[in-house]
Amino acid sequence: MSVLFVTGTGTEIGKTVTTAAIAAATLRQGRSVAVLKAAQTGLTADEPGDAAEVGRLAGAVTVSELARFPEPLAPETAARRAGLPPVRPQEIAEAAAKLAASHDLVLVEGAGGLLVRFDGDGNTLADAARMAGAPVLVVVQAGLGTLNTTALTALALRSHGLACPGVVVGSWPAEPDLAARCNLDDLPEAAGAPLLGLVPEGSGALPAPAFRAAAPDWLAPELGGSGAFAPRDAAAEPAATAP
Template identity: 75%
Template sequence: MTVVVVTGTGTEIGKTVTTAAVAALAARQGRSVAVLKPAQTGVGAAEPGDAAEVARLAGQVTTAELARFPEPLAPETAARRAGLPPVGPKAVAEAAKKLGADHDMVLVEGAGGLLVRFDDDGGTLADAARLLGAPVLVVVQAGLGTLNVTALTAEALRARHVECAGVVIGSWPAAPGLAERCNLADLPAAADAPLLGAIPEGAGALSPADFRASAGSWLAPRLGGAWDAAAFTARTAAEAGTR
């Protein structure tokens, strides 16, 4: 069983699109893939959630959702306001293990950042990853401020003895500025982990066929793609010099 937990340094930074890209590459390699969304917030009962979006983009994957809360808040807060039971780390770990019995890869996509509260006891996605013994892939922003929140996330993982598998930039701009270009070199040091990809902004708006065909050019070999951090950094610097 291979379980990878996907978290971010905040909200709306590309966790779902990154999860979809990893799932698409694994499926293309012939691996059976399951995507687990422990707590979906801010989505109505009949609306498609993040797991459904991963399936739309990635193709043939199994999806599972443990709980859904209507308000766009942290899972524990959303559950409390809805009068519904929260989802704790133990339930997340058990669900991931169950999916792992029938799938080659299980991707667990969190909500918001790593230490967002999931239950009344303060359980977090990091606690679920620790129970699973699973590595955590951290999706980060490209621009100014990302080094600090990336370092804080990595420090929280180390404190819990959870492996940081690497970082992926969830939305790489078409015209990166100085901060974005410098961050390509600085993010691995901030995370003490490799830079494993850069998803172009707007990738989630591609057709599913184009998304699957392109995913390999966004992610490094460790995630099933052909993206090379050093080559991407050099090319980005060269393009900036021609402007």
């Protein structure tokens, strides 16, 4: 795949750091990467956005941002309140295609979840991915409640005729609880797609060189990972303690 859309089951679950990890792993394979942020909200013009953060963590990627709106709202709402034109799905698809002409991989990061509105016509990231003919990777939470939001997102993807190569846990806890460990077995069934990565919580705070060195180990080979990714090891029950 030359274009991969990255969405999440909600906000603040690790989409940007996951995008950076995929970019870093791909760069280590000697392939070129571009990162497209469809719409950045909640930042002023002089603040670094998600695409810039991917570049900081991953390294030599081409970064692009189609629009920026100052209030931390859904893209359509933020554009309307700012009196600015919204981002249309055709613009996203066309920008991704243009970048794909000169890069081995284009990562298109959405805003919030899959069905967040981008314009007044109700178009979403799903519409942009359909126009681009691109698959959609889903970044999910680790713990209780993730199976429902993952299943709903998978249902929405299928209803739009979109392929999902898999899911990635965007912030895997250092000490996962029972729900998180069980979810590693249950997430593929909820998603109808394989589990392709576990990005450790706090990874975005690592120094960039350490992030780039470690990123391949967090991902399955399908996402440029090294093969060290082993979800069943993470799912192992903690050792029993003596009474």
